Amino acid sequence: MDATNKKLPPRERKNEWPKYLAWAFVAALIIWAFVGMPAFAIKPNAGQIGGSIMSGIFHPDWAYVYRGDGEDLVSTLLQTIAIAFIGTFISAIVSLPFAFWAANTKHEFWLVTRSGKFLLTAIRTFPEIVLALMFIKAVGPSAFAGVLAVGFHSVGMLAKLFSEAIENLDNGAGESVTSAGGTRMDVTMLATIPQLLPELISNTLYRFELAIRSASILGIVGAGGIGTPLIFAISARAWSRVGIILLGIVIMVTLVDFISGSIRKKLI
Amino acid sequence: MADRKMAAPQMTLPKKPFGWEKLIVTILMIAGILWSAGETNVDIPMFFANFDQFMKIFDQMMSPDWSYTSYVIAPLIETIKMAVIGTTIGALVAAPYAFLVSRNIIQNRFVTGILRFILNIIRTIPDLLLAALFVAVVGIGPVAGIITLAIFTFGMVGKLFYEAVETIDEGPIEALTASGANKWEIVRYAVIPQVSSYFVSYFLYAFEINVRASTVLGYVGAGGIGVFLQQALGQFRYDRVSIMVLVIFAVVLVIDYVSLKTREVLM
Amino acid sequence: MAEQQVPSTTAAPQEPIIQFDHVSKVYDNGALGLKDINLKIYPGEFVVVIGLSGAGKSTLMRSVNRLHDITSGDIQIGGRSITKAKGKELLEIRRGIGMIFQNFNLVKRASVLRNVLTGRVGYYPTWKMIFGLFSPEDKQRAYESLQRVDLGDKVYARADELSGGQQQRVSIARALTQDPQIILADEPVASLDPQTTRHVMDDLKRINEELGITVLINLHSVDLAKEYGSRIVGIRAGEKVFDGPVATADDATISEIYSGKDTEKEGA
Structure with missing residues (x-):
């Protein structure tokens, strides 16, 4: 080995200023938020209520699971799944044209793509609850309003995922259809769609997993599903009812995630 | 050169093996759609018949009550603060927890199994339902929102982060183990350097999502602009609703952009 | 083997099947693609195009x-x-020209049969392709093409279950199903190992000799060009710098074709 008597050279400094600034920004944001916040006011009997909820969760109202009146746990959970399922299905169909609009392929003029992406962001940000209330105005307080809210709101994300799938498409197969004398439509039917379809189905399933969570919420405003009995049980302080409903939601979401996840794994 | 003749093609095309799987999936899909449509009373013609009702609201939203803007600034800032605090608390709890459920750090399958089970259960409960629950416990106000966002963040960042920890390069761990390091030293010198940038990235990502989520938490009484949103909706003041929707949209766009740039710099 | 009419390059009395007449190509970004190319290719020839990457072969x-x-x-x-x-x-002329690509350009998630059938696309009206309605005769034709490349047993396999060499032979079958007079092969063996390269090249050679289909192919490897080709065309910076029977392409000529500023020297 060489003689190792050289001094440790000073560290070479590249420009680290943006990094420090970013850190300072994050730190400042956190400090700002904590400092300006009003005191953590908590109801004096919070501990007691928390205790009753815990005891309710551990002593669920089993009788509510099935009563046969259509208002019980199993019926409302099934309705929740139905809202998510048909809502996602509708949104998948609506998403297709939007996806082609927003996809940034080389034939497209940049303004087309930009405006499409902007519209999708707007749809994603529009609060789903507000949307549900608007649809309730149109079709009455029903599960159908929930379907419409899920179906419309999901377009924002689903069309974005679809457009990304279109952008990442390998157009080699399309080239081979063209070289065999195919028209543009032939390319779409024989190359684009067969390559795209598994991706689209996988995206739709993923969105379905999220739609299940949305559909559980929409009942709060009267758009069907498990949310309605839950909000009633909470305001009536029927904690063992709350317990069984939470249990039901956890099981439903876990099952749906598991089934949908294993189908997605098989697809890709 | 071509040493063998081309196989003479004489055989007729064999029958296609029947695709049971595809058939079953198709039938299930159609059955699912029909059942869901029946279960939820889907009635598209009715929707179009009443579409003018929907458009009436939309018309009102198209002429926003600009004078209301000044009233929503304060609750909007409260919303952002809720999101920051909730994200910070949730992420800080999630970080050590993620190490505890990573199978390459904790070898005890029983411990990781139980802790993961808890994490997964937390992830299944929708944010607005959690908020409704915490409003009942701690009372109306931003505290319920902060707790909700913290728990929500914990579930999200916890999962993302442990997946990052589990996919790190095992080489440095092996090297440190070989040189006699204990568990803490391994985490400090072999694991944390590999995952710290992920953590920052997930923190900001969760923040983006939480800003969106926090805007509606007020609907069930958990503070922020959602409280005003609920009032305006209750009074059918759609001109005010649209102001809030617009303001929320603007804030989300700005925060997404700032967060993206920050992530780029820090990664 | 070939006792019949492989038309030698010496003054064939026939009409050329491909004729380039002062062809130039400038890309949109100003890059020069081809420069005043004159070229006549006669029926039954096996013409290999060689040159550096970026010289304009593709x-x-x-x-x-x-x-x-x-x-x-x-x-x-x-x-x-x-x-x-x-x-x-245009579509009719294209359907008489089969093409084989470096990256196979198959629809990976579709069956081998589907992929081979797309070669027939030019013979159908577009509306039939929307529903994927291929006639039983064409399915049989596709199966026969597959047997020619020894892949009859893979007819219902998914394209992505096959090895690279097998996928390339599927794309040869696809080109054959087109019933072409000409096959273009754009770097068909560039992503294959030496063993499968030989298999694919043998298939192309036999298609040329037994079915009398004209082959225009570009290759990186000079050795393969000399072994399989009947005639070599050398391209340098968009210009034709050599054109003659394989025998006349000696080492000096080859190194002349491959000389130039381009540093991406590949092939033998």
Whole structure:
């Protein structure tokens, strides 16, 4: 080995200023938020209520699971799944044209793509609850309003995922259809769609997993599903009812995630 | 050169093996759609018949009550603060927890199994339902929102982060183990350097999502602009609703952009 | 083997099947693709195009079936100008030209049969392709093409279950199903190992000899070019710098073709 008597050279400094600034920004944001916040006011009997909820969760109202009146746990959970399922299905169909609009392929003029992406962001940000209330105005307080809210709101994300799938498409197969004398439509039917379809189905399933969570919420405003009995049980302080409903939601979401996840794994 | 003749093609095309799987999936899909449509009373013609009702609201939203803007600034800032605090608390709890459920750090399958089970259960409960629950416990106000966002963040960042920890390069761990390091030293010198940038990235990502989520938490009484949103909706003041929707949209766009740039710099 | 009419390059009395007439191509970004190319290829020839990467070999190939448009000059296929062809006529000329690509360009998630059938696309009206309605005769034809490349047993396998060499032979079968007079092969063995390279090249050679299909191919490897080709065309910086029977392409000529500023020297 060489003689190792050289001094440790000073560290070479590249420009680290943006990094420090970013850190300072994050730190400042956190400090700002904590400092300006009003005191953590908590109801004096919070501990007691928390205790009753815990005891309710551990002593669920089993009788509510099935009563046969259509208002019980199993019926409302099934309705929740139905809202998510048909809502996602509708949104998948609506998403297709939007996806082609927003996809940034080389034939497209940049303004087309930009405006499409902007519209999708707007749809994603529009609060789903507000949307549900608007649809309730149109079709009455029903599960159908929930379907419409899920179906419309999901377009924002689903069309974005679809457009990304279109952008990442390998157009080699399309080239081979063209070289065999195919028209543009032939390319779409024989190359684009067969390559795209598994991706689209996988995206739709993923969105379905999220739609299940949305559909559980929409009942709060009267758009069907498990949310309605839950909000009633909470305001009536029927904690063992709350317990069984939470249990039901956890099981439903876990099952749906598991089934949908294993189908997605098989697809890709 | 071509040493063998081309196989003479004489055989007729064999029958296609029947695709049971595809058939079953198709039938299930159609059955699912029909059942869901029946279960939820889907009635598209009715929707179009009443579409003018929907458009009436939309018309009102198209002429926003600009004078209301000044009233929503304060609750909007409260919303952002809720999101920051909730994200910070949730992420800080999630970080050590993620190490505890990573199978390459904790070898005890029983411990990781139980802790993961808890994490997964937390992830299944929708944010607005959690908020409704915490409003009942701690009372109306931003505290319920902060707790909700913290728990929500914990579930999200916890999962993302442990997946990052589990996919790190095992080489440095092996090297440190070989040189006699204990568990803490391994985490400090072999694991944390590999995952710290992920953590920052997930923190900001969760923040983006939480800003969106926090805007509606007020609907069930958990503070922020959602409280005003609920009032305006209750009074059918759609001109005010649209102001809030617009303001929320603007804030989300700005925060997404700032967060993206920050992530780029820090990664 | 070949006692019949492999038309030697010495003054064939026939009409050329491919004719380049002062063909030039300038890309939109100003890059020069082809420069005043004159070339006559006769029925039954096995013509290998060699040259450095970026010399314009691929552009030459793709201008034959007009996957790329040329800037000036004229290209005739069997006496008909593809440069001037419009609409239906263009598709008809293309369907007589099979093409094989470096990356196979298969629809990976579709069955082998589906992929081979797309070769027939030029024979159907577009509305039939929307529903994927191929006739039983064409399915049989596709199966026969697969048997020619020894892949009859893979007819219902998914394309992505096959090895690279097998996928390339599927794309040969696809080109054969087109019933072409010409096969273009754009770097068909560039992503294959030596063993499968040989298999694919043998298949192409036999198609040329037994079915009398004209083959225009570009290759990286000079050794393969000399072994399989009947005639070599050398391209350098968009210009034709050599054209003659394999025997006349000696080492000096080869190194002349591969000389130039381009540092990406590949092949033998």
